[in-house]
Amino acid sequence: MxxxxxxxxxxxxxxxxxxxxxxxxxxxxxxxxxxxxxxxxxxxxxxxxxxxxxxxxxxxxxxxxxxxxxxxxxxxxxxxxxxxxxxxxxxxxxxxxxxxSGYYLFHRKTRDFDWTSIEDLRDLRIAATRGYDYGEAFQHAEAAGELQVVRLTNDEQGFRQLLAGRVDLFPMDKVVGFDMLHRHFSPAERARLSVHPHPLRxxxxxxxxxxxxxxxxxxxxxxxxxxxxxxxxxxxxxxxxxxxxxxxxxx
The missing domain is CATH 3.40.190.10 (Periplasmic binding protein-like II)
Incomplete structure (x- = not known):
């Protein structure tokens, strides 16, 4: 029992x-x-x-x-x-x-920007977030010193650097990026930014x-x-x- x-x-x-x-x-x-x-x-x-x-x-x-x-x-x-x-x-x-998840390149509207391959990004200053993997081509080019990348602590810093003109591009998941811009940035700040339609990854x-x-x-x-x-x-x-x-x- x-x-x-x-x-x-x-x-x-x-x-x-x-x-x-x-x-x-x-x-x-x-x-x-x-x-x-x-x-x-x-x-x-x-x-x-x-x-x-x-x-x-x-x-x-x-x-x-x-x-x-x-x-x-x-x-x-x-x-x-x-x-x-x-x-x-x-x-x-x-x-x-x-x-x-789709990562895209955010940039200021005042910059005439277009790209199709990683080679097109070599002369541009790029903010990136520490610990993020932006795809094999980007990671390889960054490790080889072929890209001008500064790694920052968080995504919000990336947008701040972009708006301040300290960098030219900031890769971000588009949905997450738009959400962050609406929560932490003013309409005037958002109006200064654009996102390229070609995905980074x-x-x-x-x-x-x-x-x-x-x-x-x-x-x-x-x-x-x-x-x-x-x-x-x-x-x-x-x-x-x-x-x-x-x-x-x-x-």
Whole structure:
């Protein structure tokens, strides 16, 4: 009788654990953010995709490097949302694409600017944010000293440097950049900036679940099923449209 009771408790505990997942997160409005509605649109997509599979998400917000390391070590189940690369594939189960990120070059309207390849950027001063990967071609040219790049602490500094005329270009995810400009800059400042239509890089962002956590291989499959259901319902497209509707560099 005691053995049966113990087995029942263990099974219930295992089922309960399987129905919740602890994920790390960070600040990248409007996609991610502790104090944003639904913790940002990417967090909302992740949480609702899991909910369709009966899994509740417990979010924790940390600096990005810490968020990734905690998930990598299996101290948390995973982290949202990240680029796919070979190193992360070794350490994590990587989901189907959650959202797409497109980096574009912001510049002042007073500069007559056009480009098609990295070589076109060699004579221009470029602000970039520390720790960001702007694509293989950009990273290689920067490392080789072929580009004039100054790495700054955060994205807002990049826009400040651009407006002050200290740099000529600043690469930024367009959705994130427009959101930041509307939150931290005046209409007059926004009106001085433009963004080139040719993307510097365009990539998908994914949920990562640690390979150190037992059961995560099955959990990523459940998440992908939920994500597919959410896309088919039209809600993913709706949520992404909601954050893009107000994007403009004018008033």
């Amino acid at each position: 005691r053995f049966a009771l113990l087995l029942f408790v263990l099974l219930c505990g295992s089922a309960q654990a399987a129905d919740s997942v602890r994920l790390t997160n960070g600040e990248w409005p409007p996609y991610l953010g502790e104090h944003l509605p639904h913790h940002g649109v990417a967090s909302r997509i992740v949480a609702e995709a899991f909910a369709l599979q009966g899994v509740k998400v417990q979010w924790e917000f940390h600096p990005w490097a810490r968020s990734l390391k905690m998930a990598e070590r299996g101290e948390r189940d995973g982290s949202a949302v990240w680029l796919h690369n070979s190193e992360r594939e070794r350490l994590f189960h990587i989901s189907d694409p959650v959202v797409e 365009s990539d998908n962002l994914h949920l990562l679940l640690s390979r150190e956590v037992p059961g995560n291989a099955e959990l990523i499959e459940r998440f992908n099923r939920g994500l597919a259901q959410l896309r088919e319902s039209g809600k993913v497209a709706q949520y992404l449209l909601e954050i893009q509707q107000p994007l403009t560099l004018s008033h």
